[in-house]
Structure formats: structure tokens, C-alpha cells
Amino acid sequence: MAREAVGTIEAPKTVDTSARAEIRTPAQLAWRQLRKHRFALAGGAVLVILYLMAIFAEFLAPYSLDFADRNKFFHPPIVPQFYDAQGFSLRPFVHETTLVDPGLRRYEATSGRRHYVRWFVRGEPYRIFGIIPSSVHLFGVDEPGRIFLLGTDQSGRDLFSRILYGSRISLTIGIYASLVTIPIGLIYGGIAGFYGGRVDNVMMRMSEIIIAFPEFYLLLTLSAVLPTAVGCTTRFYLIVLIVSFIGWAGFSRIIRGIVLSLKEQEYVLAAKASGLSDLRIIWRHIIPQTSSFVIVVVTLGIPGAILGESGLSFVGFGVREPCASWGNLLTSASNLPTLSLSPWLMAPGLFIVAAVVAFNLFGDGLRDALDPRHRTG
């Protein structure tokens, strides 16, 4: 953690002009360590893919968030095929289907007409990054054919598209929550740790009250406070606030612990002796020292926020219809008779698990990489 450990200098033992001293910055050392951590790299790769999916959701999704084909409710996943009764085709295609048994929700390819999967098709218009207008989608099939990679829900909405749009909420909630939690936690924990004594005692007792609640209980009751008649975006930000309200306490406790040990260091004494104000010492000299802890704690805290939001949305207290988040998409799977006929409704859950596993793997790898004690050579 010490700032003076800027790099290790592999000094040549004998005087040899050809050998260059290698100087590595802490970031390079961390990266070197992280590269050895295969699980962490895999986690990082999954995260990159997931976030790219979230960013380019409109382009990747064949349908829009609200697109619904009422005649195709609870449609099973349509996998593009290369082969049918008419023979083999290099270009994958799907068959058009119609509902033959509404009770068992059986769909059958009646006409046998092929609808070829086309790349970069024109579809519903959207804006890239909310600015550049476009209507190109990565793939699609000609009407009236449909391509539902992960099936549809009760109103015939494409689950795959909705998962892509939902990832925007599910994957960003943790980041937004961190943006709120980090400054509060740094200042609160910084002050408590720096002053110690009675200030510390009172501040920590207060944060302990928040920690004392079972997390989900607090999330649930707090979300009941939220106004119901607000738009999706407003509700999203309100939920961010709730998640942060629960998260700041634990985070500031960690910061307080670090600051408590840091303030005994000589450089803090030196800063005090040179007459800096307390706030300046905390903010400019102590807080920056906690940076690698913050990175790790945040990386490992985001999955908690994802789980919190998805749980909340799952029971109907978080993000609500018609918006999509991975949690509320899973709600339609909570009816067992429905689920038994349409098991693909569980797909959003797999995305939750994938994202959380990836964050945990990456976060643990990052912790090992940033903590010199965990480095292996």
C-alpha cells in the first residue's frame, strides 16, 4: 500500500552495461499478476462481452423492447436450422409457426416455408448511443417469420431482445450505486477513522444500525416508500438511491478501518506538522492511499447490487413493467404451471448468474493483483 513502493528495480548484480534495469509501475505489476489468474481473466472477458451487449443492445436485438406478437405468446426458442425436409441449406433459416394447441402452447411449422436469417437487416429505427439514428439490426428474418432465440413471454415479446435491453438496468445499477456510495463512504469513513474516539464511536454506531438490518428486508421496505406513478428512468434512479443507502454503511466501515491504520503513518504526521487542515489531510493524503481497496471493494460490491436489484424487481418492488431488468423478466417464470410448460423463461436468471460470477472472479483476481501480499512472483 505504501506509496514509496513505486516499482521494483531488478538491479544487475554485476556491473553490466548491456543489462537494463527494469522498472515497473504498480499498475504493471498488478497487470502482470492478473494475467496469471485465468479465472479472473475469464471473468473479465465475460464482463466485456456483457457490457458490449448492453451498449449495443438496439443493434444486437432483433426486436425492440416493446415489440409484441400477440399470436406468439410463450413461443419456445426458435433455433436457426440448416436442414429440413426440403434438404440442406448453407444459409440458416427458420420456419414460420402457428399455434396448434393453445392449452399446451404447442407451435408447429405448418407452411414449411423457410425464412432465411439475414445479417444487417433493416428493422425498427433506433439511435446509437441515443444520438445517431439507424435502423440496422445485426440479424433478423423476413416477416411474417420470427426469430425468437430464447422464446417469448406471455405477451409474445422476444425474451432475447428484452434480456439485452434489461442488461442496461441490471449491469449499470451497481455502477451508479457505487458512484453514490464511494464519496459518502470515503468521507464518512475517513472522518470517523481520522478523528477516532467519540466521533468514531458515534458515527460507527450509526452505520451499524443500517448494517444490523437483513439487507433484503431493508431493500423491500424502502422500495415500498417509492412513489409508484413515476417513469422507468426515475424509478431506476430511486432504486439506485435505495441500494446505495444500504451499501454506504458497510463501505464506510472498511474505509474507516484502513484510515485508522493509515493515520499512524509518519507522512500523516508530517502533513500535520506542516500545518495542513484536517480535511485536506484526509482528502488529499489519506483517501488516495485507499484507492486500491476502493477498486476491489467496488468490484466485489457491484454483484451485490445486481443481486439486490434483481431480487427486488423479481418480487415486483424494483424495476417494473414495461421496463425490463433481468430480475423482473424472471418474474414471469415464478408461476410454476407456466414455468413447467415454458422453461426458457428462466434464461434471464442465467444472465444474472453469469454477470455475478464474472464480477466475483474478476474482483478476486483484482484483489490478489493489487495486494502485494498475494502476489506470486
Place this chain on the structure above:
Amino acid sequence: MLRHIAGRLLNLIPMLLGITVVSFVIIQLSPGDFLAEMRLNPIVSQATVDQMRANFGLDQPLHIQYLRWLWNAARLEFGYSFAFQVPVTWLIGSRFLNSLLLGVISFTVAWLVAIPIGIYTARRQYTWVDNTVSLWAYVGISTPTFFSGLFLLYLAFKTGWFPIGGLTSIDYEFLPWWGKLLDKAHHLILPGVVLSILGVAGLMRQMRASLLEVLRQDYVRTARSKGLAERVVVNRHAVRNAINPLITIFGFGLGGLWGGAAILETVMGYPGIGKLLLDATIQKDLYVVMAALVIGSVTLVIGNLIADVMLVVSDPRIRYD
């Protein structure tokens, strides 16, 4: 030791007050109340609504309401449920025991399974067994209970091996005592498995990390170099020291388990305190929500206290007084 416990208990008092204040404020902040629905009901006269308001003390100023509630809560009377028309204590008592039962079972299973796995993987660090188990442990801690719960319910529905939700069958009342026991056990398997997986995954990781840390210590090297069998070194010397940090986790683990159980209970229709809280929140059943919040957090706080005491008992290096 006793003095330490007494001191900790005294410290709990301001904390409990804080917990009740926060709960009370949250509930007051939430828009609408149970009576709002009644007011819209044309059958219920305004006089009845006013009468109910007075009965429940809702016409009093907030601080009076709070103090009243607190005074009653101190005597374990948590008010009256609007929705069920029964005392909250009566309503919550059995639910609390159900949640506790589920928690204790899964916690016990988690410890019994996780410790041996943790030891096994720590002794074979970075082998394929260790890597596989670790990866699954990651999946275990990352799977939300409502998802694993749904998945198991789906399997149960397809195979018919396990009852779908609840804690008792319809014919429960007509079963002999051993039949009742078996029936409950049968119902407990699915939620128990979900929570145990969560617990095993978390604890196993901690045990592995903790044992690896201990195995690097000098005294382990000493034990090895004086020729002790590896089995003795690990089981007699290392494991006993590695378990200590886990006891602290016991307290935190309880929190995660309690929260994870809350949402699982709603998925599985398990009559526990978490499901009660959810239903009460939807119905704006003020005193039930309040009691569930307070009881949930008090359980957590006491769990932490027990963990602390156990740590003092098990680790002679830690002395509080």
C-alpha cells in the same frame, strides 16, 4: 467473560432503539396506509374508518405512535395486524420459528459439508479438483436464491419427488406425529438445499483461504520438520486455528442467509418471516412490517453477539476484558 457479554448486551440497547426508529420512519414515509383501501370501500362507513384509526392509534401524532409501539414492543406485543385481524405476536411467532428452523438446518448442513471440502481443496491447491470446486463455489455464491429455488421447483414439478412449496401437506393435520415430522422434513428439503448450497459455497471458500493462510505459518513448518504425520499437522494443528476466523463469519453469514431466505420463502411459498414481510409490505400492514423488520435485525445482532462469544471461547488469544 460474563462482564463482556453484559457489556455487549448494554451496547445493544441504543442500537435496538436506532433499529426501531429507522423502521418506524421508513414505514411512515411510505405513501398510503391500510385504511386508505377501506376508505374507498363503499360498504365501510366513514365512522368505522375513524373508529379503526382511533383503535390503532393512527390519529395520534407520530412520536406518540412510536412511543406507544415501543412500550408495547418491550412487552413483546407488536400491535395488531390490519390484514389478518390478529395480534402480530401471534402471527409472527410461528413464522419466525419456521424461518429459524430453515436457517438452523441449512447452517448446520453448510458447516458439516463446507469444512471438509475446504480442508480438502486447501491441501490440493491449484489441482484440477481444487479449480473445479472453486469455480462451482463461485457459481454457488453468485446464484440468487430465487433462481436456484425456481430451478429446483421446476425439477420437483417435473419429477414429482418433492412437494411444491409450503411447509406441510394438505392432510398434515390427520397424520400421526411421525408422519407430521416426515411431512415437514420432506417439505424442508428443497428450501434447505437452496440455502445450504449458498452456505456451503461461501463457507468452503473461507475455510480454504483460512487454512492456506495457516499452512504458511512457521509453526506448521516446525510441526512438519519435527516429523509429524501430515494428517496430524493439518488436522490437529492447522485446521483448529483456521476455523477461528470462520466463527466471525458465522455472524455475517447469518445475515446473508436471513436475507437470502426472505426471497426464497416467497418463491417457495414457505411460511416464514420473509414471506410475511413481503405480503405485509404489499398490504401496508404497518405493525407486521415493523415487527418483521425489528425481529429480523435483532436476530442478526444476536447472531453476531453469539459469534463474538464463541470466538472468545474458542480462541484463547482473544480476550475482551
